[in-house]
Amino acid sequence: MIELRQAIEIAKKFIIEMNGEQEDLQLEYVRHLESDNTWRVTYSFLRDESTPNQLQAVLGITRNGRIYRTIDIEDENGEVVGMQMGSAREVESV
Numbered sequence: 001m002i003e004l005r006q007a008i009e010i011a012k013k014f015i016i017e018m019n020g021e022q023e024d025l026q027l028e029y030v031r032h033l034e035s036d037n038t039w040r041v042t043y044s045f046l047r048d049e050s051t052p053n054q055l056q057a058v059l060g061i062t063r064n065g066r067i068y069r070t071i072d073i074e075d076e077n078g079e080v081v082g083m084q085m086g087s088a089r090e091v092e093s094v
Helices: 004-019 054-059 088-092
Strands: 026-033 038-046 066-074 080-086
Touching: 004 026, 004 038, 004 066, 004 080
Parallel strands: none
Antiparallel strands: 026 038, 038 066, 066 080
């Protein structure tokens, strides 16, 4: 069985492997799910967007924001078994 800190590190490593190094990577949420014996770890990072188009620039709309990734890890062996894209609202509702 893996410990909390191990689950956090496994999730971080997985996100970097899948998405590359990310600016301002932040741990948002960690929970052990007894029902399916997994760890659920959520990280967020800044979205790296290209420059806004002309209309977005005139209106002051930016597409920068945080991206959330939730990683599910088996408690028994530390294997990543799932990844979901999420939102701040989903993290805050937990």
